[in-house]
Amino acid sequence: MQQSTDPLSVTLSALADPTRRAILARLASGEASVKELAEPFAMSGPAISKHLKVLERAGLITRGRNAQWRPCRLEAGPLRDVADLVERYRRFWDESFDRLDAYLADVQRKQKESEG
Amino acid sequence: MTTESTATGTAAAPSDTADREVVTTRVFDAPRELVFDAFTDSAHVSGWWGPRGFTTTTHEMDVRPGGVWRHIMHGPDGTDYPNYIVYREVVRPERLSWAHGTAPGEPASFDATVTFEDEGGRTRVTLRSVFPTAAARDYVVREHGAIEGARDTLERLAEHLASPG
Numbered sequence: 001m002q003q004s005t006d007p008l009s010v011t012l013s014a015l016a017d018p019t020r021r022a023i024l025a026r027l028a029s030g031e032a033s034v035k036e037l038a039e040p041f042a043m044s045g046p047a048i049s050k051h052l053k054v055l056e057r058a059g060l061i062t063r064g065r066n067a068q069w070r071p072c073r074l075e076a077g078p079l080r081d082v083a084d085l086v087e088r089y090r091r092f093w094d095e096s097f098d099r100l101d102a103y104l105a106d107v108q109r110k111q112k113e114s115e116g
Numbered sequence: 117m118t119t120e121s122t123a124t125g126t127a128a129a130p131s132d133t134a135d136r137e138v139v140t141t142r143v144f145d146a147p148r149e150l151v152f153d154a155f156t157d158s159a160h161v162s163g164w165w166g167p168r169g170f171t172t173t174t175h176e177m178d179v180r181p182g183g184v185w186r187h188i189m190h191g192p193d194g195t196d197y198p199n200y201i202v203y204r205e206v207v208r209p210e211r212l213s214w215a216h217g218t219a220p221g222e223p224a225s226f227d228a229t230v231t232f233e234d235e236g237g238r239t240r241v242t243l244r245s246v247f248p249t250a251a252a253r254d255y256v257v258r259e260h261g262a263i264e265g266a267r268d269t270l271e272r273l274a275e276h277l278a279s280p281g
Contacts, residue, residue: 089226093140093243095167100154103164104146107154 011078014058019043020051024060027074031064037072141242148232151239152209155230165189180206185214205229216245 014020023037038048052072055061059078064071144151154160158177165172169192176186185201200220204213204227213229226245233240 089245090138090140092167093245096165097140097142097241099164099166099168100151101142101144103160104144104150104154106163107150107160108146 010058011060011081014054014060017051017054020055023048023051023055023072024074027061027072031071031073033069033071138245139242140245141240143235143238143240145238147237148209148234148239151241152212152232155212156206156208168192179203184220 015024019041022041026032026037026040034045034048034052037052038045041048052061052063055072056063060075061072062075064073146154154164156179158174161177162172162174165187166189171190172187173190174185174187176184178184181203183203183206185199185203187199187201189197189199191197198218200217201214202217204215205211209232211229211231213227216226216228228246229244231242233242
């Protein structure tokens with residue numbers, strides 16, 4: 001995936017990693033500390049922290065402000081943006097095809113008239 | 117006439133991107149050459165391109181591999197949407213593909229491939245848009261149902277996208 005600063009691309013590349021998706025899936029059931037997140041993945045704290053930074057940059061998680069225990073929380077907004085994009089695109093083609101249907105009928109009718 | 121937006125192509129051959137595409141297909145009552153030209157001739161394309169209420173201004177349209185179609189779509193509310201399409205394959209009247217972005221140098225949001233099949237004088241158009249990453253799609257469809265407030269979104273997304281296998 002190309003490096004990019006547009007928010008959607010940042011979201012998509014953050015989601016492209018299976019560990020990060022698993023972290024988000026865990027956070028879907030409630031907030032968790034870095035330690036709690038590291039346990040099931042058999043990964044070191046620093047390795048998990050690296051993933052959390054990517055997720056945080058993409059706006060997919062937020063971290064609590066308490067210095068001792070900064071719980072991670074899932075943020076669904078960017079995911080919604082992905083879903084909205086796909087839906088807009090699908091609607092674009094549905095409606096364009098409606099218009100194309102009418103347009104083709106019109107063009108052919110005019111052709112017939114000019115031949116007629 | 118209905119448009120089928122499907123999971124892994126029903127009428128279409130499976131492809132290695134099947135798990136991350138949105139497929140739209142429809143049969144038009146017109147010969148294949150005319151339908152192909154409707155996609156590739158700037159005079160034609162402004163007659164139908166875009167959702168209801170949109171108009172299109174073309175600044176440049178060079179339909180050949182590597183060529184560019186730079187156009188602005190004007191929404192019904194007056195918003196302008198710049199578009200920058202780079203053609204990949206141009207095989208009249210069978211096949212057309214492009215990368216669809218907003219500006220030169222920006223990564224494309226979607227890759228689209230359109231096939232035109234003759235069905236006894238009518239034309240079946242199948243448009244495949246490849247979603248940027250399968251992982252993202254899998255994630256939002258499969259693993260995200262538990263998030264409060266996101267459920268509707270995910271259901272919508274699942275409707276639009278293929279489910280694997």
